[in-house]
Amino acid sequence: MSEYQYYEWQTSDRALTAEEQAAVDKLSSHIDVSSTRAVVTYNWGSFKHDPKQVLARYFDAFLYYANWGSQRLAFRFPKGLLDEAALQPYLWEYCSELEPVGDTLILDIVLRDEDGGNWFEGEARLSALAPLRDDILAGDHRVLYLAWLLAATANDIDEELEPPVPPGLQELSAPLAEFIRFFQIDSFLVQAAAQVSEPLRPAPLISLDQLIARLPRAECEVFLRRLAEGEPLLSLKFNRRLQELAGPPARPQAVAARHTWAELRETAEQLRQAEVRRQQAATEAQRSKDLQDFAPRTAQTWRDVQALIEQKQARPYDEAVALLVRLRDLAIFQNRLPEFQPRLAGLQAQYANRPAFQERLRKVGLIS
Numbered sequence: 001m002s003e004y005q006y007y008e009w010q011t012s013d014r015a016l017t018a019e020e021q022a023a024v025d026k027l028s029s030h031i032d033v034s035s036t037r038a039v040v041t042y043n044w045g046s047f048k049h050d051p052k053q054v055l056a057r058y059f060d061a062f063l064y065y066a067n068w069g070s071q072r073l074a075f076r077f078p079k080g081l082l083d084e085a086a087l088q089p090y091l092w093e094y095c096s097e098l099e100p101v102g103d104t105l106i107l108d109i110v111l112r113d114e115d116g117g118n119w120f121e122g123e124a125r126l127s128a129l130a131p132l133r134d135d136i137l138a139g140d141h142r143v144l145y146l147a148w149l150l151a152a153t154a155n156d157i158d159e160e161l162e163p164p165v166p167p168g169l170q171e172l173s174a175p176l177a178e179f180i181r182f183f184q185i186d187s188f189l190v191q192a193a194a195q196v197s198e199p200l201r202p203a204p205l206i207s208l209d210q211l212i213a214r215l216p217r218a219e220c221e222v223f224l225r226r227l228a229e230g231e232p233l234l235s236l237k238f239n240r241r242l243q244e245l246a247g248p249p250a251r252p253q254a255v256a257a258r259h260t261w262a263e264l265r266e267t268a269e270q271l272r273q274a275e276v277r278r279q280q281a282a283t284e285a286q287r288s289k290d291l292q293d294f295a296p297r298t299a300q301t302w303r304d305v306q307a308l309i310e311q312k313q314a315r316p317y318d319e320a321v322a323l324l325v326r327l328r329d330l331a332i333f334q335n336r337l338p339e340f341q342p343r344l345a346g347l348q349a350q351y352a353n354r355p356a357f358q359e360r361l362r363k364v365g366l367i368s
Helices: 020-026 050-059 084-090 130-136 142-155 174-183 185-195 208-214 217-228 234-246 260-309 314-333 337-350 355-364
Strands: 005-010 037-042 063-065 071-078 094-100 104-112
Touching: 005 050, 020 050, 050 063, 050 071, 050 094, 050 104, 071 130, 071 174, 084 094, 084 142, 094 142, 104 142, 130 142, 130 174, 142 174, 142 185, 142 260, 185 260, 208 234, 217 234, 260 314, 260 337, 314 337, 314 355
Parallel strands: none
Antiparallel strands: 005 037, 005 063, 063 071, 071 104, 094 104
């Protein structure tokens, strides 16, 4: 399989100017640039610039993957909009890091496959993952917890304590589901963590009219001017200012006890085995139903077998043997195998001069 690398950047807060588009276009002869997006792919070679610096200077989100297994998702945030202390428990060196670059913060989530043994099949697009940036700005830490699971899987330190479990892990959005798919996170690990995750609760209603009335006139005019100038993320900043006027939100309820990585891994394995047993039971129940539905057609099936053998052709032989296997399975299910075996022996003797048919019987284990 040939090598393949995919790089994609995207803006969220503003469009690139014509000058910025021209600058990005010069970064690679393979790049395709618009006012909101840039994509470059390589089958040989690689991007000659630091993708993180390109993100910090021009864009808000970045996606990378190589088909040998390396994957990366990064977001740019203006400084001052993230609660960095709240994010710290979810970060993991070399896996999910928050780094200042100029006047921005870059959240970088990386899955490295140093041995190249985990080939990434399929494709991904940044548009499916970009909404996660807005979630983080809104204080939703679910994607950060999933990134911690990714890092914990890569490092496998038994005593490592999980970060606070955010609410809503049992009700994943489409971007979160895509994050799990893209980074190939074990779904049973997510289920294990979700067992103690509180449901999402809507934010308490705030009387906007009353809060806006409390905003000083001069400050209102400043916000209006910033709105007219098209300042990015102004809605978020304005609502945070209103929240300040409303007072601190209600204190969260006590969270459940946190688990170690070893405990999470063990719970995930228990969930996996339970799912295997459930699927096996469902398969057996379906098999029993199929055999019960097949039972009334037993006599006709024996006649069909005889007619198929008489055609002396490969495909009818295959169909006849498949029907005989079903008749054998039904006989076992009904505890009537002693009735089936003489009839099969009779067919074997009757068509002893049909080596192709006899070979098919041996191949499926109907005769030795």
